[in-house]
Amino acid sequence: MSQKTIFNLKEKLLETYDVSFDYNGISGKRLAERLGALSKIGLTEQNGSYRTGFSFEEKEAKELVMKWMKESGLSVHQDGAGNVFGRLEGKRPDVPAILSGSHVDSVPNGGHFDGPLGVLSALEVAEAWRETEFTPEKPFEVVIFSDEEGSRFHGGLNGSEAFMGSGDLDEKIKKKDTNGESFEKVLQDVGLSLESYSNAKRDLDDIETFIEIHIEQGKRLEKEELPCGIVTGIAGPVGIHLSRRSGSCRKYTDE
Numbered sequence: 097m098s099q100k101t102i103f104n105l106k107e108k109l110l111e112t113y114d115v116s117f118d119y120n121g122i123s124g125k126r127l128a129e130r131l132g133a134l135s136k137i138g139l140t141e142q143n144g145s146y147r148t149g150f151s152f153e154e155k156e157a158k159e160l161v162m163k164w165m166k167e168s169g170l171s172v173h174q175d176g177a178g179n180v181f182g183r184l185e186g187k188r189p190d191v192p193a194i195l196s197g198s199h200v201d202s203v204p205n206g207g208h209f210d211g212p213l214g215v216l217s218a219l220e221v222a223e224a225w226r227e228t229e230f231t232p233e234k235p236f237e238v239v240i241f242s243d244e245e246g247s248r249f250h251g252g253l254n255g256s257e258a259f260m261g262s263g264d265l266d267e268k269i270k271k272k273d274t275n276g277e278s279f280e281k282v283l284q285d286v287g288l289s290l291e292s293y294s295n296a297k298r299d300l301d302d303i304e305t306f307i308e309i310h311i312e313q314g315k316r317l318e319k320e321e322l323p324c325g326i327v328t329g330i331a332g333p334v335g336i337h338l339s340r341r342s343g344s345c346r347k348y349t350d351e
Contacts, residue, residue, distance in 0.1 A: 103143040105208055106132030121224030130216050133160060134200065135208045144205035148273075149243025149254060150178065150282040157200040158240055161215060165238060168223050176292030177258035180240040184222050186232045192304035194232075196221070197239030199255070203247040209311035215240050217309040234304065248273045248282070261297035265290070 109128035117124055137160070138146040138153035147153040158180050165172045165182035172182045183193070198214025218238040225232065241259065246252020249271040257263030268279045269290070280290050310327075312318065317325050 103135075103139065104132065105135040121227035121230075122220060123223070126223065127216055127220050130164065130219075131208060131212060134212050134216075138202070140205050142205055145202040145208055146204055146206070147200060147202045148204070148248040149201045149245060149252075150248065150286050150288070151201070152286070154201045154242070155286045157212075161200065161219070161240060164219060165222075168219065169226055170222060170238065175259070175296040175298070176288060176294075177255050177296040178242040178286060178288055179255045179259055179296065182219070182222070182238040184225065184232070184236045186234040186236065188233055189235055191234050192302055193235035193237050194304055194307065195237045195239050196307040196309075197237075197241070198308050198310065199241045199244035201243055201245050201247075203245050206245070207311070210313070211244065213311050214309045218307075239306075249279060258293050258296040259298050260300070265294055 106128045109131065110125060113124050113128065115124065134157055135145065137157045138151075140146050147157055155178075158174075158178070162172050162174075162180055162182070165180075168182075170182035170184055172180070174180050186193075196214075196218035198218075199211040200215060202211065215238065222236065222238060224230075225236075241253075242255030243249075244252050244255060246254065249268070251268075251271070254263070254268070271279050273282065277285075283289055283293060312325070317323075
């Protein structure tokens with residue numbers, strides 16, 4: 097029997113889950129089921145996740161979440177960079193929206209919570225509001241950004257940069273992945289294009305703030321037995337290319 101048939105993330109999450117945490121429409125079981133369903137897309141032999149940016153696996157994961165968004169009553173659309181938005185209108189639909197979410201792509205053999213937890217937690221908020229018939233004051237959008245990890249082209253934030261209208265498209269065009277495929281080619285493979293990508297900028301006046309829940313990638317909260325913390329600083333990844341040139345020489349011991 098293969099590792100893929102043995103691994104069951106939903107069961108692992110629910111083994112010790114305390115159902116008293118379910119309240120005001122929040123369902124831990126639903127969240128565990130959805131994390132488990134996403135974990136099966138791009139599942140590796142080591143029970144990790146392999147959904148690189150702009151891959152068919154990332155697209156499949158987005159489509160599954162879009163299905164859940166629609167079932168929860170959100171209006172759903174994708175922009176030209178493949179970013180996904182599920183919108184719940186508020187009592188005041190003309191004011192700037194609150195956005196929350198993350199990404200569903202991963203590094204090779206990555207974890208199952210980095211990204212999906214942020215997306216599905218935001219969706220769970222919308223689900224809870226629907227079940228309790230609550231309407232927020234302001235519009236609320238659940239977001240999935242494309243290729244946030246950046247393992248494919250050694251530079252992430254491709255979806256969020258398009259959303260912000262930042263990033264250097266000329267530099268992105270020059271990049272190739274490990275299979276020799278260009279940035280333009282991988283966009284085309286999932287139904288996007290350089291033109292659609294460059295037109296994905298959002299009017300930032302329509303957004304009040306962005307909130308993201310993220311899995312802790314250290315052990316500070318765990319050691320202190322704290323359930324969550326608020327991030328006050330972020331260390332961004334930086335890549336550098338180094339070249340070293342030298343000539344042959346010989347150092348004599350009798351000099």
